[in-house]
Amino acid sequence: MRFSFALFLILPLAAFADSPFTGRWRLDHARSTALDGWSTCDLVITVAGPRVSLQHDMQWHSTQFSATNTVDTTQSVALPNFFRIEQRHMALYPAKGGVTPVRASWIDAGRTLRLEAETPLEISQGQATMRIYSEYRLLEGNTGLLLIELHSSRPQPLVYRFTKVPESK
Amino acid sequence: MKRFIFLLTLTLTAALTAADNSRPAFVMHWNSDWKVAGALPEKVLLLSLQGLANRNTPQLYIVHPPEFQWEITGPLCSFYERKHGVKFTEIKTAHEALTHFSKSAQGYVIWDPTVPATMNVAFTIAGLDDALVVTTALIPLVEQQGLKLIDDLRGRYTGQTDAQIYTDAVARYWSRCTHDSIMLMGGHVGAVRIPGMADWGVRQKMFFHDLSANPKHAEELALEKKLLAALAPGSIVFGWHSYGKDTEEQHTTLLSGYGLKMEGLHSLPNLSFNCQFSFTPGFKFTNHHHVALDAQLKAESKVYLSFVQSDSIGIGVWTKPGRGQIPFAWQVTMNWAKFSPAALEYFHESATPNDYFIGGLSGPGYMYPNHIPAERFPLLMKEANAMMAVLDEHIMEIMDNSAADGNVGNTDLTKETVDRYYAAFPNVIGFINGYGPARTRDLRDHRPMISYDYYIDPRRPRAEVAADLNELIALNTTRPYFLLVHVRESNDVNSLITITKQLDGPTEVVPVDVFLKLAASQKTYTTRYQDPADPKHFKGYK
Numbered sequence: 010m011r012f013s014f015a016l017f018l019i020l021p022l023a024a025f026a027d028s029p030f031t032g033r034w035r036l037d038h039a040r041s042t043a044l045d046g047w048s049t050c051d052l053v054i055t056v057a058g059p060r061v062s063l064q065h066d067m068q069w070h071s072t073q074f075s076a077t078n079t080v081d082t083t084q085s086v087a088l089p090n091f092f093r094i095e096q097r098h099m100a101l102y103p104a105k106g107g108v109t110p111v112r113a114s115w116i117d118a119g120r121t122l123r124l125e126a127e128t129p130l131e132i133s134q135g136q137a138t139m140r141i142y143s144e145y146r147l148l149e150g151n152t153g154l155l156l157i158e159l160h161s162s163r164p165q166p167l168v169y170r171f172t173k174v175p176e177s178k
Numbered sequence: 179m180k181r182f183i184f185l186l187t188l189t190l191t192a193a194l195t196a197a198d199n200s201r202p203a204f205v206m207h208w209n210s211d212w213k214v215a216g217a218l219p220e221k222v223l224l225l226s227l228q229g230l231a232n233r234n235t236p237q238l239y240i241v242h243p244p245e246f247q248w249e250i251t252g253p254l255c256s257f258y259e260r261k262h263g264v265k266f267t268e269i270k271t272a273h274e275a276l277t278h279f280s281k282s283a284q285g286y287v288i289w290d291p292t293v294p295a296t297m298n299v300a301f302t303i304a305g306l307d308d309a310l311v312v313t314t315a316l317i318p319l320v321e322q323q324g325l326k327l328i329d330d331l332r333g334r335y336t337g338q339t340d341a342q343i344y345t346d347a348v349a350r351y352w353s354r355c356t357h358d359s360i361m362l363m364g365g366h367v368g369a370v371r372i373p374g375m376a377d378w379g380v381r382q383k384m385f386f387h388d389l390s391a392n393p394k395h396a397e398e399l400a401l402e403k404k405l406l407a408a409l410a411p412g413s414i415v416f417g418w419h420s421y422g423k424d425t426e427e428q429h430t431t432l433l434s435g436y437g438l439k440m441e442g443l444h445s446l447p448n449l450s451f452n453c454q455f456s457f458t459p460g461f462k463f464t465n466h467h468h469v470a471l472d473a474q475l476k477a478e479s480k481v482y483l484s485f486v487q488s489d490s491i492g493i494g495v496w497t498k499p500g501r502g503q504i505p506f507a508w509q510v511t512m513n514w515a516k517f518s519p520a521a522l523e524y525f526h527e528s529a530t531p532n533d534y535f536i537g538g539l540s541g542p543g544y545m546y547p548n549h550i551p552a553e554r555f556p557l558l559m560k561e562a563n564a565m566m567a568v569l570d571e572h573i574m575e576i577m578d579n580s581a582a583d584g585n586v587g588n589t590d591l592t593k594e595t596v597d598r599y600y601a602a603f604p605n606v607i608g609f610i611n612g613y614g615p616a617r618t619r620d621l622r623d624h625r626p627m628i629s630y631d632y633y634i635d636p637r638r639p640r641a642e643v644a645a646d647l648n649e650l651i652a653l654n655t656t657r658p659y660f661l662l663v664h665v666r667e668s669n670d671v672n673s674l675i676t677i678t679k680q681l682d683g684p685t686e687v688v689p690v691d692v693f694l695k696l697a698a699s700q701k702t703y704t705t706r707y708q709d710p711a712d713p714k715h716f717k718g719y720k
Contacts, residue, residue, distance in 0.1 A: 042642065043637075043638055043639055043642055045635065045638060045642070045646070046585075046586040046614075069583060069584070069586060070583065070584060072583050072715065096642075096646055096649075097586040097587075097614070097615075098585070098586065098614055098615060098632060098633040098634070098635055098638075098646070099615060099631070099632055099646050099649065099650055100615035100616070100617060100629070100630070100631040100632065100650070101649075101650070101653065102617065105709070105711070130653065131617070132650075132653050132654050133617065133619065133629075133631050133654060133660075133703045133704065134654045134655070134656050134659065134702055134703055134704065135704050137653040137654070137655070139653065160649065161652075162649045162652035162653045163645055163648070163649045163652070164645055164648050164649075164682070165641075165645050
């Protein structure tokens with residue numbers, strides 16, 4: 010019995026099947042860093058054991074785009090089509106054929122998903138690597154999600170606040 | 179030879195202008211009400227009247243409120259008074275305008291606001307039959323002047339699609355319209371419409387339409403293709419696409435495929451007046467060049483930035499605070515040398531040493547060069563070269579948004595297109611490419627082609643703009659780094675100055691001619707063209 014209780018403390022909250030991270034999260038524009046070249050952003054999170062799927066449903070005018078990063082909290086993964094919420098008015102593009110190593114882990118007793126990625130970019134001078142450190146923080150009440158994204162190349166973090174979309178909608 | 183004729187025409191017209199000093203004209207000051215259920219019908223009537231009144235002499239000019247998209251109508255009015263000796267008398271009402279100019283018309287045509295396309299059909303009739311365009315409510319106003327009914331479109335097209343309406347209009351009127359140009363009177367749809375360019379189409383007897391270039395509207399697209407194919411080579415499509423049917427990218431792609439030039443916007447006012455003035459006697463364009471064509475500069479180990487605005491200098495930033503405080507390049511709508519020379523002279527007259535003019539957009543009008551037929555390209559660019567010579571411009575700006583989605587996405591040039599530009603413009607300092615960011619880059623014979631690395635959205639918070647630029651600077655680590663910035667029309671220069679003070683590292687804002695000369699001295703950028711594997715938002719019509 011004592012063993013079971015200890016296990017409960019060790020296992021991250023998000024590792025359970027019905028993780029409070031799971032579901033569709035909608036960007037709160039007013040409380041977030043301004044998007045650039047995107048008009049809407051939904052984040053759809055699925056947690057299945059150690060695998061966490063981060064699906065980005067983006068829209069710009071009539072253009073709809075969806076991209077998913079699936080990470081593993083037990084091991085580093087190499088993603089050939091890594092997606093970041095890019096500022097589309099900058100001449101920064103995913104490098105052709107580039108692969109992005111991504112490490113993921115649960116921290117803060119499972120209430121924060123931490124990602125560390127090194128993504129290759131095409132720039133006007135050739136190619137560069139952007140290190141991205143991200144934290145997906147579940148807020149009190151589990152209806153708010155805060156994404157803080159820090160770039161090795163950017164002097165200030167990008168801060169995105171999401172609100173959970175009720176399943177019926 | 180064509181260049182010689184063009185120069186001769188300008189000189190002769192300037193001489194005639196001198197003789198026309200102190201000519202009388204009339205001016206109306208309009209409000210911002212373009213609602214179909216509001217003041218639009220009266221404005222439509224007055225636009226048709228303006229086109230007819232100005233057919234032989236410039237008699238009627240419209241001043242719009244400062245918040246109108248073309249904010250130069252007021253300053254340009256003062257310019258006509260000051261430089262051309264025009265003595266304007268104000269007209270306050272439509273009735274007064276009709277009293278002065280109704281003799282320019284032979285009668286009137288009635289359109290039906292519940293069938294929007296009838297406005298365009300009526301404008302076509304106005305040009306061909308010297309008719310004023312009225313709604314039912316305005317009939318008494320024109321009949322007071324003794325004008326008789328020429329045509330009545332009420333009921334003729336009720337229940338028909340736009341494709342059906344314009345097919346009928348083509349059958350009835352196209353053969354009598356000019357085939358050197360056409361009026362794409364689209365733009366705003368629904369409760370508000372702004373056909374500010376209609377005076378020009380009426381004066382020139384153009385065919386008016388707002389046919390769609392969207393493949394989803396197959397019948398409209400097929401009809402428009404027929405019209406475009408029937409235009410004379412090198413013709414101009416005036417106006418703008420319909421915001422409710424298709425995109426700027428689709429329409430410009432379509433007409434570029436026929437080697438035609440786009441000249442907008444649909445709201446551009448007073449061309450019927452402006453076209454009858456040339457440059458003042460003795461005026462010669464003298465650009466504020468900072469380097470000679472054959473100069474060679476040496477770049478230092480720093481970040482060089484240059485700012486360019488390409489949304490036509492008549493829109494936006496020119497009258498905003500701060501202009502002249504930092505180097506700034508302005509893409510000139512070169513065709514205005516033909517249709518609105520006084521406007522170009524006004525801009526040059528009021529330019530500061532930091533204002534530098536460049537040619538564009540893509541050629542002798544707004545075109546997408548990836549789609550210009552190869553056999554049409556040399557002649558079009560010869561025309562562009564001639565206009566750049568007149569306007570004393572040393573840089574050509576190129577934009578091909580055919581595969582882009584608004585101001586994001588693929589704006590690159592194919593290698594074949596780049597080859598054509600280098601062959602067609604042997605005497606330029608270099609080329610600029612893009613609207614949003616792009617990645618077409620080259621350097622041949624000391625002439626660089628540089629794409630925008632950044633586009634400033636006027637709505638983006640300035641702190642984020644500074645962070646974006648700093649991120650580009652941090653990632654492009656080789657020095658010198660050439661960071662070309664496109665400034666969207668409604669940004670103001672003061673905010674740009676604030677941004678430049680927040681940039682990291684050794685940076686310098688330089689005029690774009692200096693920028694290109696420096697970029698020619700040390701190639702720290704890759705050579706790149708449109709990659710067939712790059713995603714395309716719209717694949718074109720082939």
